[in-house]
Amino acid sequence: MIFSHRMLQASAGLTMLVVAIHTSAQEGPSFKCTCVKPGSMEDLICKSPELATQDRDLAAAYNGALKKAGNRANTLKAEQRGWIKGRDECWKSDNKQACIQDAYRQRMVELQAGYGLVPATGPVTFECAQDGTLSATFFQTEPASMMATYKGEQSLMLIDQSASGARYQGRNGSFWEHQGEARVTWGYGAKEMTCKKHN
Template sequence: MILGRDSYCSFSIPLIILALGCFTSGVWAAEPAFDCAKADGAIEELICQDDQLAALDRKLAEVYAAASRKAANEHPPVLKAEQRGWIKGRNECWKSDDPRACTETEYRHRIAELQARYRLVPEKGPFWFTCDGDPRNEVVVTFFETEPPTLIAERGDQVSLMVRQPSGSGAKYQGRNEMFWEHQGEATIVWGYEAPEMRCTRKP
């Protein structure tokens, strides 16, 4: 069949529109919570091009909103300032050997941190651990069903949030300068930078 000029145009115009649509949609492949048209820096551009990272950004936005509601009467108000600091740290992932993996880890840990701190997920505990045979040396631990799993440990007036780490046996959690490693009801706890290990047993 021979197509006339009008017929040719009726076929070619939709194809051109389709091609332009494909090109336009490919500029930003994903939809995070922020506006990709205003993406600032390499990491935000990476998030806008990665469906999984964009989904994590949307998830974090939901969790942050829930945490903000619980933090409404928090004094001093620290959540907003902490979030700004976290964003700055996330954006430093461009310096990493694997910026994408770094960014994903930052998101997963921040989501878990907010869920635990503001009790947005189911928890187990608290459990009391007596360390080095001294009843006055006590650590109170609450576990949270986050992903990755987390715990909040309290010792006196100090509090540490820790994230579960891979381990050959037992359950190992790492905080900024603290470590909790439990195996069969006994735990090794480090509390503070270069502090000695404490041997702790869980109270019945």
């Protein structure tokens, strides 16, 4: 069979179109953009390659967490629905893109650290004198994070810039370790504790 030059060009164009559609599908978020409301936060995600990538990555982490959740699966699903509602509140922000990026970054760390999806170091025990014992597990998330356990409660903290040592900041607490000694605050307005690494 003899193909004309024009037929070959048409064939090549069709192949490129198919590749482009396939690539476009891979580059989109984990949800269907044809079903989103114009002007919504999902619409913004669909229009931003960076946000779409974050959404795909988070969806993969969420599925990984579901596989490891066991009897916590229903709780995880409820938390994820709540997180999506929180993410969509970014419409109130002056910088919606940055707000959504931060929401994805925080949630990714929560899933990776909370369900052991990335390498970790620990737990490491710190003796806080009369204040008791604190346990810390450090995760290779981005940004780096740690899960601290103190008096039966857990707190996820993200690494913060520090002149020396490693400083982590959580919602209502902080952890700053330098040369085997940690300064810890636990709870809003709580006094600072000095804790030493248990060898």
